[in-house]
Amino acid sequence: MVYLMERGLVLFVLTGVITNVGFGQTHYNFVNTPLNWTNAQRVCRDDFTDLATIQSAADVDAVGNTASSDTGKAWIGLHDDLQNSWMWSLNDSSFYGEGEATYRNWYSGQPNNYAGRENCGELWSLYYDKWNDVSCSYNRRSVCFSGTLNGKATFVRIETLRNWTEAQRFCRENYVDLASIRNEPEHEMVKRVAGDNFVWIGLYRRKVWSDGSDSLYRNWENNQPNTTGETCVASSLESGLWSDEDCSIQLPFVCYTATPAPVEDFRSTGQNQTSVTLQWNKVNNNISFILQFNGTETNIRAPDGDGPVTHTVSSLSAATEYTFTVFSVFGSVRSGGVSINAVTDYVYRFKVSFSSGGELSQHEKEALLDQLIEKYGLPPQSVRNRSIT
Structure with missing residues (x-):
């Protein structure tokens, strides 16, 4: 098969075997032609649905079965989006006005996902008064959002050192949540509350799936992910375990085709x-x-x-x-x-003349109409409005 890519004459001639294994509503497709992650994603979107999303151990097995005797690694759809995958712990959409959920105040060069494990946000109040991404396992003081007073957000600093997950749990149990910072005035407020400390705020991110799925299933090899700059994920075709890799290297890849469920109550x-x-x-x-x-x-x-x-x-x-x-x-x-x-509705008008005198009863008129419906082959259930005069 030949794939024409956008922007220029880039030709991918796929000479490898494509196999297909069905699992539930999802069919996984192994393409044995090495491409970088971005081009593999483009091929999957053009000819299937997207790069593989994996949601369970059964999916891991189904992906492995597509490759038969092949070994090595293959791209799947999980990857880092260092700029766009950050979100706030407080996820109530009514709390954020236009543009407030995406307000950011990173220090220069951040976020950088150093060592491939920086998924939580902190305020560097002591030196830079800016934000940094850092490993969620570090122990920090934290700033909790404690509600609004006279229409303004209020915050409180927690002195106990905790990792990000423990800080989030404490804030949710005792206040509202870890601090969301929606604009520059709130950034200044949180800075004052933080004092000369490194503090957790409510910002965090996850690796994201190419198709936008919210699957949280992970199947990492030991000590993975582990490297700065390796922001795309590959699966071992033998063990099914995952590792982070440089997105520019060329690997075969696994796509999927999603078969949607039929409609209900048509x-x-x-x-x-x-x-x-x-x-x-x-x-x-x-x-x-x-x-x-x-x-x-x-x-x-x-x-x-x-x-x-x-x-x-x-x-x-x-x-x-x-x-x-x-x-x-x-x-x-x-x-x-x-x-x-x-x-569609029937509209028939019948004009009947009688040679005999006298007036027909309503029952006789109904019987006559039924005879006419039968004579002209009309479905009785289609006659919904009967008018007899």
């Missing part, structure tokens, strides 16, 4: 002579849909919020039965289809 919620309204349960914000009928396909995005997906098909013919099929779609992969039939 139904018709109403119709008239020329339209049918359809509804089904939303899966999540990452899943879109394709509606198929009469040889056409319509792309439908998931709505905001948690409610169901509603879509009205218009310009239909009256008194006609249609088959509608809906697919869940993730990336370029669609689920199996779920189908229903729906009938």
Whole structure:
């Protein structure tokens, strides 16, 4: 296979074998052509779903099974994003105004993930009055957020030395959380509270998956991750254990293809002579849909919020039965289809003349209408409004 990359004439000719092993809703794909991590990610996104996300020991086994007799290491989707993966311990979105959750005040050259293990943020108050990334296992004083007073955040310094996780637990049990710093005035406030100390604040980060998954599963080799500058992760094809590696080296890689779950509770919620309204349960914000009928396909995005997906098909013919099929779609992969039939409204008017005299009773009129429905082959369930005069 030949892959054309963006920006210039970069050709990757993949001559290795591609194998596929299915596990649940995820299919892992081993590509035995060495590329650097960034180019491997691009190939996975172009031709599959993304670089492999691993969420369990069973996934580790499934990834290993794709490589058959191959040895060595292969890229997976876990990597460091030193600038964009930082977050606050206090994760209440209502606490942050526009731009406040991403306020940063790093010291020059930080964060640098020295030795590959710096995942927590501290305030260097004693020397620089700026932030630094450091190993979460160090013992520090800490600054807790203790709530608001007259609309302003308040903070308290904790003298007991703790690692970041212990400091977070203490702040949550006794105050609100470790300190979030949303802007320059709050940075100045926390500096004053910190005094001449190195203190924990609520900033931390995790390695992130290429597809944005929140999986916390890890399967590190002993003493891994261990090196500054090695910000991408590879899996051993023999043991399944992980190591951090220089992203520029060339390794084979494991992609995955995600098969989304079929939609649930697909139904018709109403119709008239020329339209049918359809509804089904939303899966999540990452899943879109394709509606198929009469040889056409319509792309439908998931709505905001948690409610169901509603879509009205218009310009239909009256008194006609249609088959509608809906697919869940993730990336370029669609689920199996779920189908229903729906009938647009019938509108028939009958004018009946009688040669005999006298007035028909209502019961006789209803019986006559039923005879006409049967004579003209109309489905009885389609006659929802009967008007007899």
